[in-house]
Amino acid sequence: MLTEKIIRKLKGDPSYKFNDDYSDKEIFIVLIGRFWxxxxxxxxxxxxxxxxxLVFIGRSVSIKHAYRIKAGKNLILEDxxxxxxxxxxxxxxxDNVxxxxxxxxxxxxxxxxxxIGISIGNNTGINAGAYIAGQGGVEIGNNVIIGPRVKIFSENHLFNDIDVNIKDQSVCRSKVTxxxxxxIGGGVTILAGVNIGEGCVIAAGCVVTKTIEPYSVVAGIPGKVIKSRMPEDDKVINLKHAIAGL
Known part of the structure; x- marks a missing residue:
């Protein structure tokens, strides 16, 4: 299919393929939307x-201070x-964000x-209604899936002085990585200072309050590691390396 070939070239992914269930009419409507x-x-x-x-921009998109934005290939900003x-x-x-x-x-x-700002890596998709606050810096890697209505915060208001309105006190910032x-499942909240390691799965609705080791599966409020995605042999090897480095 010509459309598949075009998308493969744009994405640099020779394995990209449409689902066979799409009708020609459905594909045509999608392409018209992408054209506009x-x-x-x-x-x-x-x-x-x-x-x-290429940059694809939907309806009623608001971009302020665009001169501070750098974009790779095939950026898509939906409505x-x-x-x-x-x-x-x-x-x-x-690329392909x-x-x-x-x-x-x-x-x-x-x-x-x-x-400070926000950095999002290649081939990362962020679903509907997500809120990313980059006051303290947010860095998201490559090939990350972020579900709908995920919230990421990197700044907190200070409230130590009871004689001063909270809004008039300062802020503290801590980068999120x-x-x-x-x-990252739907509805997850990630608080300031959290680092989430490579290959992690964060269950829907989780509130992540502390750093998560790579290849962990996390669930709950507050989020807790419920299992590791790593095979047992790999975990033993990593533990030996950690001990050797002490």
């Missing part, structure tokens, strides 16, 4: 700091995406405290 997104992208990409390929890139490091998006309908990427909250090849 591409037209919008040609206009808005000129305001970006840097783009390395009602809201981006405010005002920050020290801006927003850096890798998708932000689904209604996603919010915010780098600066209170204008008195300029944020999600390594490559992770699956």
């Amino acid at each position: 997104q591409l037209i919008r992208g040609f206009y808005k990409r000129v305001f970006f700091k840097q783009t390395n390929g 009602y995406v809201n981006i405010n890139a005002l920050s020290s490091d801006g927003i850096n998006l890798g 998708t932000l689904a309908r209604g996603c919010n990427l915010i780098c600066t909250g209170v204008i008195a405290h300029k944020g 999600i390594a490559s090849n992770c699956w």
